Amino acid sequence: MQSSATVSFSSAAAAVPFSKPPASCLFRVKSIYTSSTTDPPSIMAAPIPKWAQKTITLPPHNRGCHLITPKILKEIGQDLSGFKCGLANLFLQHTSASLTINENYDSDVRADTETFLNRVVPEGRSAPWKHTLEGPDDMPAHIKSSMFGCALTIPITDGQLNMGTWQGIWLCEHRDAPTARKVVVTLNGI
Amino acid sequence: MQSSATVSFSSAAAAVPFSKPPASCLFRVKSIYTSSTTDPPSIMAAPIPKWAQKTITLPPHNRGCHLITPKILKEIGQDLSGFKCGLANLFLQHTSASLTINENYDSDVRADTETFLNRVVPEGRSAPWKHTLEGPDDMPAHIKSSMFGCALTIPITDGQLNMGTWQGIWLCEHRDAPTARKVVVTLNGI
Amino acid sequence: MQSSATVSFSSAAAAVPFSKPPASCLFRVKSIYTSSTTDPPSIMAAPIPKWAQKTITLPPHNRGCHLITPKILKEIGQDLSGFKCGLANLFLQHTSASLTINENYDSDVRADTETFLNRVVPEGRSAPWKHTLEGPDDMPAHIKSSMFGCALTIPITDGQLNMGTWQGIWLCEHRDAPTARKVVVTLNGI
Numbered sequence: 001m002q003s004s005a006t007v008s009f010s011s012a013a014a015a016v017p018f019s020k021p022p023a024s025c026l027f028r029v030k031s032i033y034t035s036s037t038t039d040p041p042s043i044m045a046a047p048i049p050k051w052a053q054k055t056i057t058l059p060p061h062n063r064g065c066h067l068i069t070p071k072i073l074k075e076i077g078q079d080l081s082g083f084k085c086g087l088a089n090l091f092l093q094h095t096s097a098s099l100t101i102n103e104n105y106d107s108d109v110r111a112d113t114e115t116f117l118n119r120v121v122p123e124g125r126s127a128p129w130k131h132t133l134e135g136p137d138d139m140p141a142h143i144k145s146s147m148f149g150c151a152l153t154i155p156i157t158d159g160q161l162n163m164g165t166w167q168g169i170w171l172c173e174h175r176d177a178p179t180a181r182k183v184v185v186t187l188n189g190i
Numbered sequence: 191m192q193s194s195a196t197v198s199f200s201s202a203a204a205a206v207p208f209s210k211p212p213a214s215c216l217f218r219v220k221s222i223y224t225s226s227t228t229d230p231p232s233i234m235a236a237p238i239p240k241w242a243q244k245t246i247t248l249p250p251h252n253r254g255c256h257l258i259t260p261k262i263l264k265e266i267g268q269d270l271s272g273f274k275c276g277l278a279n280l281f282l283q284h285t286s287a288s289l290t291i292n293e294n295y296d297s298d299v300r301a302d303t304e305t306f307l308n309r310v311v312p313e314g315r316s317a318p319w320k321h322t323l324e325g326p327d328d329m330p331a332h333i334k335s336s337m338f339g340c341a342l343t344i345p346i347t348d349g350q351l352n353m354g355t356w357q358g359i360w361l362c363e364h365r366d367a368p369t370a371r372k373v374v375v376t377l378n379g380i
Numbered sequence: 381m382q383s384s385a386t387v388s389f390s391s392a393a394a395a396v397p398f399s400k401p402p403a404s405c406l407f408r409v410k411s412i413y414t415s416s417t418t419d420p421p422s423i424m425a426a427p428i429p430k431w432a433q434k435t436i437t438l439p440p441h442n443r444g445c446h447l448i449t450p451k452i453l454k455e456i457g458q459d460l461s462g463f464k465c466g467l468a469n470l471f472l473q474h475t476s477a478s479l480t481i482n483e484n485y486d487s488d489v490r491a492d493t494e495t496f497l498n499r500v501v502p503e504g505r506s507a508p509w510k511h512t513l514e515g516p517d518d519m520p521a522h523i524k525s526s527m528f529g530c531a532l533t534i535p536i537t538d539g540q541l542n543m544g545t546w547q548g549i550w551l552c553e554h555r556d557a558p559t560a561r562k563v564v565v566t567l568n569g570i
Contacts, residue, residue, distance in 0.1 A: 051465045051570050085241045091535050093544030095483045100336040103285045108321035116333045131488035143496045146480040155281050155374045164283030184535045275431045290526040293475045298511035306523045345471050345564045354473030
């Protein structure tokens with residue numbers, strides 16, 4: 001899988017800017033899972049991984065599920081293009097909203113998902129919650145946040161988020177009063 | 191935690207192929223959390239992290255929960271062995287199935303989990319869904335996908351997925367009609 | 381985004397201990413998302429990413445949701461301080477407990493979340509489970525574990541977990557009998 005030749009990784013990496021990794025870098029990434037029928041290349045470039053991090057502020061959204069892929073890509077798309085292979089972590093810094101990946105085409109899917117959440121988590125007079133100081137929608141919002149989670153980790157391949165054809169990134173706002181929401185995006189790869 | 195000596199990380203790394211990190215690398219990984227009772231080593235090797243990525247196609251599975259650890263390990267096990275420390279990300283490129291980690295021994299746990307999912311998400315005539323064009327099982331499948339999630343990040347330790355004794359990787363197929371499913375696996379570590 | 385000058389990354393990195401990255405490193409991390417109005421710096425340091433991994437043993441907790449941020453930070457806080465930018469993965473090695481991120485202030489939120497879990501997952505005589513050999517609380521515990529998940533990935537910024545003001549790390553213990561639980565923590569970054 002890896003050449004045992006004692007090549008100088010550093011000198012190989014030094015001559016190559018990050019945004020245009022050498023062919024040998026691509027080879028390494030692709031071939032690590034490929035049964036090589038020939039000898040490995042004599043020089044195995046090891047690009048030093050890059051890290052990038054940004055906090056995105058999403059504008060207030062009404063209670064419900066919203067497709068935010070375009071907004072996210074607008075913010076990070078240019079930087080994504082610098083990664084041949086990596087991972088993108090999206091971390092929502094809130095406890096009454098959530099991030100999830102789901103269908104990106106029919107808005108009815110998002111409406112139905114909101115319907116489900118409201119059916120499965122009791123709200124109002126019949127609800128058994130002790131934590132009611134911040135309004136009847138607050139405790140249900142916390143529960144929904146843990147059900148769907150506040151973070152996503154998505155593979156990066158050839159400069160793009162490697163999601164399936166029908167996958168999109170959703171912000172699920174669980175509070176009645178819309179507020180801006182912050183997402184810390186961390187990119188890591190080569 | 192880190193030596194402040196201005197050693198040349200590059201020259202230390204250059205002489206070592208990825209698949210056999212030097213002892214000093216192991217020391218660094220292990221000791222970063224260990225209260226050292228002696229001075230840190232005078233040379234602190236910093237191996238350049240590796241990245242590997244592969245798309246695995248899982249064959250069609252019937253609706254329900256399925257243990258896929260053996261299949262995943264068959265596909266990536268050899269490459270995992272090249273990582274002393276790292277993370278494995280598994281990303282399912284679909285919105286009507288999910289990946290989760292759960293019990294790896296008794297198949298009744300998987301059957302009961304499927305029973306739970308079908309009870310908690312309404313399906314059929316009594317269901318309130320607007321999105322019904324793709325069949326009565328489609329909208330429930332989307333909801334279940336967000337409940338369990340489509341991605342996992344698992345630590346790699348000493349060349350293996352560092353899961354607990356009873357943990358296994360499950361593919362949960364939420365549609366009635368079995369179809370092949372794709373998983374992007376990204377390995378990252380030293 | 382990246383300088384195309386053929387500088388030697390290795391020599392730049394070599395003079396700098398991990399715990400105090402050079403200004404140029406900070407620049408790179410911050411600026412990768414910033415439209416530069418001036419030329420990029422002529423020397424672009426590329427620090428070699430660090431990896432650290434540790435298994436933490438959490439003491440037995442009663443059934444319910446528990447805030448464990450202080451315990452986690454006590455274990456990894458000193459090491460976190462060595463990372464300017466990165467990700468922290470927490471992986472619970474069990475299938476009858478879960479990790480989630482939620483409100484860190486009012487303990488009623490944790491109590492209400494436990495109430496919700498017990499309402500949504502049937503337990504006891506009315507439950508339809510086949511897997512009952514390990515007690516009536518075992519199968520519900522497995523389901524809750526997949527609902528909330530066993531792993532978290534949290535961004536690291538300037539040496540700290542970059543969570544929101546009200547976010548905390550919860551251990552949710554789903555079994556009646558408290559037992560110690562293991563969490564594999566993996567830190568990765570620059």
